[in-house]
Amino acid sequence: MKIGIIREGKNPPDKRVPFTPDQLKALQEEYKGKLSFQVQSSSSRAFSDQEFIDAGIQVFEDISDSDVLFGVKEVPVEELIEGKTYFFFSHTIKKQKNNRKLLQAVLHKNIRLIDYETLKDSDGNRVVAFGRWAGIIGAYNAFWTYGKKTGLFDLKRANDCVNLMDLHHELSKVQLPPVKIVLTGSGRVGNGALEILKSLNIREVSIHDFLHLYFEEAVFVKLGSADYYRRKSDGAFDKEEFYAFPERYESHFQKFAEAGEMLIVGGYWDADAPRLFEMKDIASEDFQLSVIADISCDVGGAIPTTVSSSTIREPVYDIDRQTGKKLPAFGSQTSISVMAIDNLPCELPREASHEFGLQLTKWVIPALMEENAGILERATIARDGDLTIEFIYLTDFVSEHE
Known part of the structure; x- marks a missing residue:
């Protein structure tokens, strides 16, 4: 052969x-x-x-x-x-x-077409993927974006790093205020992003504490679907039903958008599932998210501010909170900066x-x-x-x- x-x-x-x-x-x-x-x-x-x-x-x-x-x-x-x-x-x-x-x-x-995404073992688990690297680089880019937006620190681009060791060394420049960070996803992508959060020694906290307490340090909360989706009929969550009939559920993500400043999206999204939030929600004074790293990059999907993918050359664009329109990156402190590179492992x-x-x-x-x-x-x-x-x-x- x-x-x-x-x-x-x-x-x-x-x-x-x-x-x-x-x-x-x-x-x-x-x-x-x-x-x-x-x-x-x-x-x-x-x-x-x-x-x-x-x-x-x-x-x-x-x-x-x-x-x-x-x-x-x-x-x-x-x-x-x-x-x-x-x-x-x-x-x-x-x-x-x-x-x-x-x-x-x-x-x-x-x-004969065999898609890497469809290669699964006998238990239905994917066996080949770039997800971990998308998570690592996507989370790194989230902090690169935050540094650019706030002017608090300046990282070199991931694709200018020699290797993963160099990328981790670069993270030593990160100096964070008591920012609250939301991470979604528990698969390869989410766990790859988690490597970066742990490298930065950012403390993980419970959902209750994330939503209700003030911290003097940066913290993050890691969410799964059960944490922000509820069945429409009775507010419960059943994992098997959710994956089979996602249209029966609605999003309860708004409380996290009101508490957090950064969102790192590493969760899988089904086209029949509700979005995490709607574009109209971002105009609210209570909507605190200002940096969104959409690693999953489903354009028109779970994250409505992902109106297009971005590129390694131009990794970020902004979304105006009032109009929902796309703006040049970091043009306004009040806009939401979106990182949505669709080929992150290439960095x-x-x-x-x-x-x-x-x-x-x-x-x-x-x-x-x-x-x-x-x-x-x-x-x-x-x-x-x-x-x-x-x-x-x-x-x-x-x-x-x-």
């Missing part, structure tokens, strides 16, 4: 790779005679062509003779090769309209790629050597021109036209 690592075609190109040069070298030695690897030439990766060559991996401009192709972000429609098996983040399983044409092309070209691409490659090495490569491996079958969105049973719910989505 010949495996190819494609050049990232989305613009601006992603610097991450599915596997590092050393990981491909180790795999090629372990599966000698069974697997071979080749890499498509690219000038934008965090790892140079020469690093792959030095590791004994062949680099070509054309790798269309590969049986299986690995990328990171969405592949441009015109670059999809008919009849191949692809692994990448397609961002289609939530019916994202901007990728409808991509999924239509996958079906038209008889491509530390080498380390993020290394961890991702370890996950692929553990879960995906062995499965490729099996016939009809369950983990790959469950994760296959499309094959032979049709959606698979698991993803048949996307039929209407791909049948629509812009």
Whole structure:
């Protein structure tokens, strides 16, 4: 089996790779005679062509003779090769309209599409993800944003840090007043953000104390869905019901928006679930949030102030509290500053790629050597021109036209 690592075609190109040069070298030695690897030439990766060559991996401009192709972000429609098996983040399983044409092309070209987001073990847990790195860098950017907005300290950008150790060293510059911080999410993203909060020695407090007490130091509260969603009928919360029927619930997040000054969003959001708050709420004098780091970056989703994604080059924009309109970053002290970069791990691409490659090495490569491996079958969105049973719910989505 010949495996190819494609050049990232989305613009601006992603610097991450599915596997590092050393990981491909180790795999090629372990599966000698069974697997071979080749890499498509690219000038934008965090790892140079020469690093792959030095590791004994062949680099070509054309790798269309590969049986299986690995990328990171969405592949441009015109670059999809008919009849191949692809692994990448397609961002289609939530019916994202901007990728409808991509999924239509996958079906038209008889491509087998396996989305990293759908790779799960037998218990339904995701096995490959960049979430921890999104959480780490997203939380770092939250404090970078707070420093810029308040003028209290000045951090260098995460993508200017050499590595994670350098990023943690940079955090030593943070000097916080008694600010209250809200963190949502308990998965990879939330736990990655938690690493930064702990690195800063910010004390975690209970919900009751967060809402009702004054502190002489910075504190944070970590929230799960049960803490800010309530069933409409009786105010209770049932986890299984919430995930199955989120429309039966309403948000009770407002009290946290009135107590906290910073919000770091790392929780998963279902499109049928209510938003944490509404745009009209931010005009209230009681709404205290002034910095929002939306790591999940669901545009038009849980956080209404996330009116668009931001970029590594321009990481922050402001939202006017009265009009809800987007403003240049830090143009007004009274506006809300929003950090919503949608490719956060790209700011530390080498380390993020290394961890991702370890996950692929553990879960995906062995499965490729099996016939009809369950983990790959469950994760296959499309094959032979049709959606698979698991993803048949996307039929209407791909049948629509812009």
